[in-house]
Amino acid sequence: MPFEESKDISGAKELLLEKTLEFYKMNGRKPLALVRSFGCQQNVSDGEKLKALLDKIGFGFTEEPEEALLIIYNTCAVRENAEDRVFGNIGQLKKLKEKRPELIIGICGCMAQQEHIAQKVKESYRYVDLVFGTFAYNDLYQMLWKVMGQHERVFNQTDKYSDINEELTQLRDDKVKAFVPIMYGCNNFCTYCIVPYVRGRERSRKPENVIAEVKKLVSEGYKEIMLLGQNVNSYSYGFTSLLREINRIEGDFRVRFMSSHPKDAGRDLIDTILECDKVCKHLHLPVQAGSDEILKAMNRRYTVEKYMEIIDYARAKAPDFSFTTDIIVGFPGETYEQFCRTKELIKRVKYDNIYSFVYSRRSGTPAAKLPDDISDKQKGLWLRELILEQREVTSEWLGRFVGRELRVLVSGDGRKGEGWLTGKSGEDIIVEFKGGRELIGQFVNVRIVKAMNWALEGTVL
Numbered sequence: 001m002p003f004e005e006s007k008d009i010s011g012a013k014e015l016l017l018e019k020t021l022e023f024y025k026m027n028g029r030k031p032l033a034l035v036r037s038f039g040c041q042q043n044v045s046d047g048e049k050l051k052a053l054l055d056k057i058g059f060g061f062t063e064e065p066e067e068a069l070l071i072i073y074n075t076c077a078v079r080e081n082a083e084d085r086v087f088g089n090i091g092q093l094k095k096l097k098e099k100r101p102e103l104i105i106g107i108c109g110c111m112a113q114q115e116h117i118a119q120k121v122k123e124s125y126r127y128v129d130l131v132f133g134t135f136a137y138n139d140l141y142q143m144l145w146k147v148m149g150q151h152e153r154v155f156n157q158t159d160k161y162s163d164i165n166e167e168l169t170q171l172r173d174d175k176v177k178a179f180v181p182i183m184y185g186c187n188n189f190c191t192y193c194i195v196p197y198v199r200g201r202e203r204s205r206k207p208e209n210v211i212a213e214v215k216k217l218v219s220e221g222y223k224e225i226m227l228l229g230q231n232v233n234s235y236s237y238g239f240t241s242l243l244r245e246i247n248r249i250e251g252d253f254r255v256r257f258m259s260s261h262p263k264d265a266g267r268d269l270i271d272t273i274l275e276c277d278k279v280c281k282h283l284h285l286p287v288q289a290g291s292d293e294i295l296k297a298m299n300r301r302y303t304v305e306k307y308m309e310i311i312d313y314a315r316a317k318a319p320d321f322s323f324t325t326d327i328i329v330g331f332p333g334e335t336y337e338q339f340c341r342t343k344e345l346i347k348r349v350k351y352d353n354i355y356s357f358v359y360s361r362r363s364g365t366p367a368a369k370l371p372d373d374i375s376d377k378q379k380g381l382w383l384r385e386l387i388l389e390q391r392e393v394t395s396e397w398l399g400r401f402v403g404r405e406l407r408v409l410v411s412g413d414g415r416k417g418e419g420w421l422t423g424k425s426g427e428d429i430i431v432e433f434k435g436g437r438e439l440i441g442q443f444v445n446v447r448i449v450k451a452m453n454w455a456l457e458g459t460v461l
Helices: 009-027 041-055 080-092 094-099 115-124 137-148 195-199 207-219 239-247 267-275 292-297 304-317 336-349 376-401
Strands: 032-037 070-075 104-109 130-132 154-156 177-181 224-228 254-258 282-284 322-329 353-358 405-413 420-425 430-434 443-451 456-460
Touching: 009 137, 032 041, 041 070, 041 104, 041 137, 041 177, 041 224, 070 080, 080 094, 080 104, 104 137, 115 130, 115 154, 130 137, 137 154, 177 207, 207 224, 207 239, 224 239, 239 254, 239 267, 267 282, 267 304, 304 336, 322 336, 322 376, 336 376, 353 376, 376 443, 405 430, 430 443
Parallel strands: 032 070, 070 104, 104 130, 130 154, 177 224, 224 254, 282 322, 322 353, 430 456
Antiparallel strands: 405 420, 405 443, 420 430, 443 456
16 A cells, blocks of 8 residues: 555555665665765764664665665755755756666755755756755655655655654764764854754753663764764753763763853853863864954854853863864954954964854845845955964964873874874864874874874874
């Protein structure tokens, strides 16, 4: 009996399993899916959930579009260049679809949640079969059956979300580092940001479910747990309490988290980081701008001095404490004088790294309605100034580690050539050193011998 409009997930799942089994019998292998995630760690985590759902209905996976029966691009909407990149990738699939009409092409995630994007795809990319937003993951089997079994195009931009589905597991791409979402959505409504509109209001997972997942990951040998949330430290069950509970889990692993909002970062967060041996001594604390006027226009709900209170408190207790940040250059109405205050803030804080971007107008956000008389060329010049300022700060500030021993999780081959490895310390600093590839995925102690403007160099002890 064909699956039609029913909400019967198990029925759609069984029908899809029949399809993939039929493919296997005809071809001697599983049908392959390519799931490619763009953007933040939360998107990567969502992509892993999609892969777990597809695995349960008989799909294998590939990174080659030519081998795939199903291609899903899991998209980001934070900046315009992210959307442009996705449309560029979709455009490249047109010839592949003409060559293999059975190929199924899907777009999901933050970008696909927006109605104007869905409409653009519907009208201009008619070879795309499936477009669904961030609240429709629970309906993947029903949507996919409509495409595979009933040959329909499916567009699902529902903005209705239910309670967090703990049955959505992840098929993880990495065997050493694991992303663990602890909450979804955002309540902050920064004027430049599309996230609350495409991810919805904040919803937090119950702590017992988070802790059970971390325990399982540690028992499987994972060395780094990254707790995720659009505003992770506003976790409704108490973020510092959760960190302390996770810190009590037995095992050789470390804990990171992203991203924190300064308005919710207090002394208790710094105290918890410093008192928990498994929590990395690093805080990513997006400031976005160094001018109070621009922060107010962004609806960030703190001043530069309030931001500096958390910096100063951390540095008073641990002078080498590591901070990284996000900065937006060229927000509508920003003057060069206001931009220079951001440069001054960089020198004042001494960030170990910054992630800086030119302001990207997002349709549907309040900032999109503001007059913007700063040219793209000027914004680009400001961004270059900012990067050069940070390089000087980093070159000097990273020198504090020279002669010291750092514990590094080895992630892969280094940039310096054959025989070199790279990894990150608990302070979130890139460390390069010579060593055998058997060390990849392990913790090693490294004596730092040199500081560069982007990383540290050392020798394995």
